[in-house]
Amino acid sequence: MPAQTSLDSDQLSAYFALMDVAGLLKHAVEQQLREEGDLSYVQFQLLARLALDSPTGSERMTDLADGVVYSRSGLTYQAGLLEKAGLVSRAPSVDDERSVTVSVTDAGRAVIARVIPGHVEVLRQQLFSPLSGADTQSLRDLLVPVRDHMRAAPPRSAGSRRRR
Amino acid sequence: MPAQTSLDSDQLSAYFALMDVAGLLKHAVEQQLREEGDLSYVQFQLLARLALDSPTGSERMTDLADGVVYSRSGLTYQAGLLEKAGLVSRAPSVDDERSVTVSVTDAGRAVIARVIPGHVEVLRQQLFSPLSGADTQSLRDLLVPVRDHMRAAPPRSAGSRRRR
DNA sequence: TATTGTTATACTCTATAACTATA
DNA sequence: TATAGTTATAGAGTATAACAATA
DSSP, rough: OOOOSSOHHHHHHHHHHHHHHHHHHHHHHHHHHEEEEEEEEOHHHHIIIIIIEEEEEESEEEHHHHOOOSHHHHHHHHHHHHHTTEEEEEEEEETTOOEEEEEOOOHHHHHHHHOOOOOOHHHHIIIIIOOOOHHHHHHHHHHHHHHHHHHHHHHSSTGGGGGG | OOSSSSSHHHHHHHHHHHHHHHHHHHHHHHHHHHHHHHHOHHHHHHHHHHIIOEEEEEEEHHHHHTTTOOSSSHHHHHHHHHHHHSSEEEEEOOSTOOOOEEEEEEHHHHHHHHHHHHHHHOOOOOOOOTTHEEEEEHHHHHHHHHHHHHHHHOOSSOGGGGGO
16 A cells, blocks of 8 residues: 555545634634734633633743744743733742743733633634534544644644754 | 533534644644745645636636635735746736736646645645544544535625625 | 725734853 | 743734725
8 A cells, every 4th residue: 555645535625624614713713802802812822721721820931832832932922912911920930940930910810701702602603503512522532633643743843942 | 501601621622622733734834835835825725726726727816815815915915926936927807807817827836736745745744644534534524514604604804895 | 886906004923043041 | 061031133924994997
């Protein structure tokens, strides 16, 4: 069985459908986030990760960078914007003076809380309304392993700094 | 059954997995397209649509805009870059003097041909290697209806100009 | 009047490379 | 020496609004 040099039609249409759906969806949620919370998608990701995923509401810059932003300077830029808006604070880490710990503020949590209902509504209308519960679960089960695989085998430039 | 104001955990993880996979994949293919063809993803989409999807290799700006770029000025900008690079040509449409017909040149077809193998290779490694043939078909069958639904009910600003 | 496309403009985001400071 | 983060800088992409030309 030789390695194919082209894709079959299922692969092609899956690829384009994936990119189209994600592109349209991102566009829709970015508009909602901008209107209701003055947030970009990346800023929402950062804030949501701190406010919803982290028990302490804090993470080091390096840990935040993994999976949210592609370059460190980009993260510095976004964190700076969030800090200027009063939604996060930054302080040197206690255990390692090189590191910076980013923390959501109360104002940051308030923005997330304010933005979530409209966000959910967009997702419901745009993404989930054509999908049954079983469909959604299938989609999840298909995509989560792909994400894990991609994160495990990063495309060179997305690797950690030590790989360069 | 009242309308929920939050998402269940399958929906949440499907949403984030979708956005993460598409973001990582876009990042990977953009790098490949830039290295091997000096193309951005949008430029690749435009060129591929003309070279692969259109029987004549030509389309009106308005038709190109549908589903590729979000604003008309953005399409003008990208078409200008492609024209400057000699990959497309633009001419007034014969039937409607207001319209502009964009056509792939031979050089444009050559760039697509040069870029495709590496593109397929990235897709194979990043997206398809964790998916069986049946998985790929399932993914396609789940996402194509979502795309159709999104295109049918655009999120306001992505609509055609006459809707504004 | 409505539609097609372009232009001027401003802004956001991202990346590279050089730099500082700590481990 | 290696790692964490910042800064300066430059470039790409996008959107809005005003505009010209055609239907």
